[in-house]
Amino acid sequence: xxxxxxxxKRGSEIVLIGQPDVKDKKLDNKIAVPNILSFLTYGNWDQxxxxxxxxxxxxxxxxxxxLYYAYHIMVGLGTVFIGLMVISxxxxxxxxxxxxxxxxxxxxxxxxxxxxxxTTGWYTAELGRQPWxxxxxxxxxxxASPTVSSGNTLxxxxxxxxxxxxxxxLFLLLIGKIINKGPHHVELSTEKI
Amino acid sequence: MEFxxxxxxxxxxxxxxxxxxxxxxxxxxxxxxxxxxxDKKVITNSIGPFWDANEVWLIAAGGVLFFAFPTLYASSFxxxxxxxxxxxxxxxxxxxxxxxxxxxxxxxxESIWDKAFGIASLLLxxxxxxxxxxxxxxxxxxxxxxxxxxxxAHFFFLPLWNPTFSPQANELGIIDWFTxxxxxxxxxxxTIHGANWIIYKTNSSLNPKLKKVxxxxxxxxLVLVCISLQIWHFIEPKPFHNFVENxxxxxxPLMTFVGILGLFKVRSFKKDGHxxxxxxLFLVGGFxxxxxxxxxxxxxxxxxxxxxxxxxxTAAHEYGLNAGxxxxxxxxxxxxxxxxxxxxxxxxxxxxIGYGEH
Numbered sequence: 001x002x003x004x005x006x007x008x009k010r011g012s013e014i015v016l017i018g019q020p021d022v023k024d025k026k027l028d029n030k031i032a033v034p035n036i037l038s039f040l041t042y043g044n045w046d047q048x049x050x051x052x053x054x055x056x057x058x059x060x061x062x063x064x065x066x067l068y069y070a071y072h073i074m075v076g077l078g079t080v081f082i083g084l085m086v087i088s089x090x091x092x093x094x095x096x097x098x099x100x101x102x103x104x105x106x107x108x109x110x111x112x113x114x115x116x117x118x119t120t121g122w123y124t125a126e127l128g129r130q131p132w133x134x135x136x137x138x139x140x141x142x143x144a145s146p147t148v149s150s151g152n153t154l155x156x157x158x159x160x161x162x163x164x165x166x167x168x169x170l171f172l173l174l175i176g177k178i179i180n181k182g183p184h185h186v187e188l189s190t191e192k193i
Numbered sequence: 194m195e196f197x198x199x200x201x202x203x204x205x206x207x208x209x210x211x212x213x214x215x216x217x218x219x220x221x222x223x224x225x226x227x228x229x230x231x232d233k234k235v236i237t238n239s240i241g242p243f244w245d246a247n248e249v250w251l252i253a254a255g256g257v258l259f260f261a262f263p264t265l266y267a268s269s270f271x272x273x274x275x276x277x278x279x280x281x282x283x284x285x286x287x288x289x290x291x292x293x294x295x296x297x298x299x300x301x302x303e304s305i306w307d308k309a310f311g312i313a314s315l316l317l318x319x320x321x322x323x324x325x326x327x328x329x330x331x332x333x334x335x336x337x338x339x340x341x342x343x344x345x346a347h348f349f350f351l352p353l354w355n356p357t358f359s360p361q362a363n364e365l366g367i368i369d370w371f372t373x374x375x376x377x378x379x380x381x382x383x384t385i386h387g388a389n390w391i392i393y394k395t396n397s398s399l400n401p402k403l404k405k406v407x408x409x410x411x412x413x414x415l416v417l418v419c420i421s422l423q424i425w426h427f428i429e430p431k432p433f434h435n436f437v438e439n440x441x442x443x444x445x446p447l448m449t450f451v452g453i454l455g456l457f458k459v460r461s462f463k464k465d466g467h468x469x470x471x472x473x474l475f476l477v478g479g480f481x482x483x484x485x486x487x488x489x490x491x492x493x494x495x496x497x498x499x500x501x502x503x504x505x506x507t508a509a510h511e512y513g514l515n516a517g518x519x520x521x522x523x524x525x526x527x528x529x530x531x532x533x534x535x536x537x538x539x540x541x542x543x544x545x546i547g548y549g550e551h
Contacts, residue, residue, distance in 0.1 A: 145271035147336065147350035156278045163285060170289070174296055 004037075007051040012037040015072075020065045025052070062130045070123035077117040084110065194515065195508040198261035199491075201521070203484050205257060207477050209250035210321075211386075214476055215469070216240040216247060217321075218387015220287065220314020221380070222403065223307070232399050233307065237291060238546050239394040242539045244291065246531075248284065253528075260517055264347055264507035265491055272332060272349040273324070276367050280320055287313035315380065322379025326372030327351070329483060330360050330428050331493030334502065346499040347507070360428060365495065371428055378417045385410050385456065386476060389468035395544050404460050407468060411456045418453065418479075425486075429493075432486045442485050448478030 004012055005025040014037040018030030038047040052060060061067050084106060091097040098104070129135065133143040219240045227233045259266045270277060290310030294303055332349045335342035354366035362369075368376075388403040388410075425432050436442050452475030459468050487493060492502040500506070508514065539546075 145267075145274065145348075147271050147344055147348050148274045149350075152275060156275075159278070159282060163282065167289070170293065177297070 004049060004051040006053050007048060012049040014040070016076075017072075020068045022064050059131070061127055063127050067124060067127040070120040070127060074117050074121040074124055077113050077120075081110070081114070081117075194511060195261075195504045198257065198508070198514060198517075199489075199504045202254060202257045202261065203481070205250055205254045207480050209247070209254055210476050210480055211473050212247035212250060213244070214318075214383045214386050215390035216244040216387070217314045217318045218383040218385070218389075219391055220311050220387070221318060221384045222387050222391060222399075222406075224311025224315060226399060226402065226406065229398075232397055235395045235397040235399075235544050236391055237294075237310075238543050239391055241291070241543075241546065242535070245288070246535060261509055261514060262491070262504065262507040263509050265502055268334075268347045268349065268502060268507070269492060272351055273327070273367070274350070275353055276320065276324065276351075280317065280324075283313045283317050283320065286310075287317065318380040318383040319376040322376035323368060323372040325379065325480075325483065326375035327367060328492060329375070329425070329487060330365075330369075330371055331490075331495045331501065333363075333365055333496055334492070334494040335496070335499040337496040337498045340498060342498055347502060371424060374417075374421060374424065378414070378421055381410055381414050381417060382472070382476060382479070385414065386469070386472040389459075389472045393466045393469045394542060396542050397544065400465075404468075407456060407459045411453065411459070415453055418449075429486065435485050435488055445478050445481040445485060448474050449482060450478075452476070452478055 005020075005027075013032040013034040015027060015030050015032045018027035018032070020026075021028055035045045038049055039045050041047065041049060052064075084103070088097055088103055088107065091100050091103060131140055132138065133140045219236055223233060223236045227236055255266075286309050290306045290308075290313060294306035294310070296302075332351060334349050335346045336344045336349055351365060351367050354368040355362050355364045358366070358369045358373075360369045360371035385407050388407050391397065392400050392403055392407075436446070452471045452473070455471035455474070456468065459471075462468060489503040489505060490501045491504055491507065494501040
């Protein structure tokens with residue numbers, strides 16, 4: 001999740017950006033702040049955090065890089081949201097939010113990102129749980145139905161993809177309609193304060 | 194303790210059948226009899242505030258099944274994988290049909306969602322009857338071939354149909370002439386039930402016509418029920434053994450026939466709610482009679498090698514069943530409160546509540 005392949009004795013850093021290289025067990029091009037992760041996890045700057053090397057190979061998540069990216073996208077976006085909201089609130093209290101154009105523009109373009117953050121958060125939970133279906137109790141491979149063939153599951157998967165595609169298009173259509181209609185009774189003020 | 198949870202599960206399913214049954218039925222009436230915009234509005238208004246709450250009972254049934262009879266849950270959700278997913282798709286289509294219709298005012302848009310809602314309702318009524326048929330008929334547990342199980346004793350998988358459509362073939366399918374017959378019975382019964390609900394909850398211009406429809410369909414239903422009793426004997430050699438041992442259980446078949454005979458007087462009822470009452474008696478009585486006739490089996494085996502799934506060999510551990518009790522009563526109390534509030538708020542005729550309008 002945090003891309004820690006090796007255990008660091010003197011506290012772990014938090015990685016902002018970096019590309020996991022699962023085969024060589026390292027992060028490429030990383031930008032990291034030292035000791036923050038230990039503090040966030042244990043409230044202690046020097047606490048040791050177990051890296052992946054502390055766990056048996058067959059207990060590793062099956063998709064380490066997918067998990068790493070899903071988690072970082074979620075947390076990264078979340079941090080951006082919090083930051084932007086704090087700035088917006090600050091400007092709102094000062095009564096200047098509706099005059100600060102760059103904040104309004106950024107808020108408008110933030111529209112799709114909560115959806116992405118939600119989805120990647122879900123991926124984090126599901127990928128991070130692997131190879132367990134119920135942690136320490138039931139393996140994913142043991143939870144599959146022995147009698148349902150992969151052809152049947154592919155059929156239903158395709159069905160759901162089609163259904164969600166349809167629902168997605170309906171969503172865009174109806175949201176577009178609402179946006180087109182615009183807000184009620186708002187007079188755009190042009191005067192500068 | 195198993196028996197307690199069995200009664201709870203069957204009770205929840207019966208409530209689901211009665212409640213979601215009327216909104217499936219209303220959907221079928223909507224598909225075949227509602228021609229004017231006004232009638233369509235009135236029908237969707239009459240089920241609008243209820244249908245999604247009604248479907249919660251299906252989820253409750255799934256929850257109790259998962260918790261109290263996990264082996265049955267695992268077995269049937271694997272074995273009936275395809276039809277269950279299709280039922281899910283139909284439920285989704287029905288819901289978006291209801292909710293999307295009022296969003297855009299265009300004749301094409303409205304007619305697409307009207308059809309989605311109506312056809313999904315019709316197919317759901319049919320599918321639930323077919324599901325009941327599958328449970329009465331039983332399945333090839335353990336997928337026995339030439340006297341040898343190819344899977345663990347409680348596993349099976351059914352394709353949608355086999356080429357012969359026979360309930361007695363070696364390779365069974367979900368749809369055969371027996372299950373299809375029960376599907377038609379349930380479709381007719383739920384159509385009557387839905388029509389009664391509309392008569393009860395609205396003053397629509399359709400009501401006099403719907404009373405005639407109920408009367409006509411009731412004749413069909415009576416004939417179908419008599420035939421199904423006959424072929425039921427053919428599928429299950431001793432369908433009445435539980436009734437013979439416990440004569441008090443004849444109450445349920447009696448209830449069914451009171452319901453069906455009462456409905457013949459539909460045109461002379463003083464109160465609009467009476468028809469709904471009688472179709473409820475029919476549905477609950479019929480469902481309970483079927484459950485009683487296969488008890489203690491919940492999924493009979495069609496082969497000699499593996500035993501049928503009963504409430505005893507599929508139940509969860511005693512500790513779990515006891516622990517669930519307290520939570521169950523809390524949830525039940527919440528549900529009852531919610532149910533009373535909901536039906537109070539939306540009591541009386543509902544022609545003009547304007548459901549789903551924008």
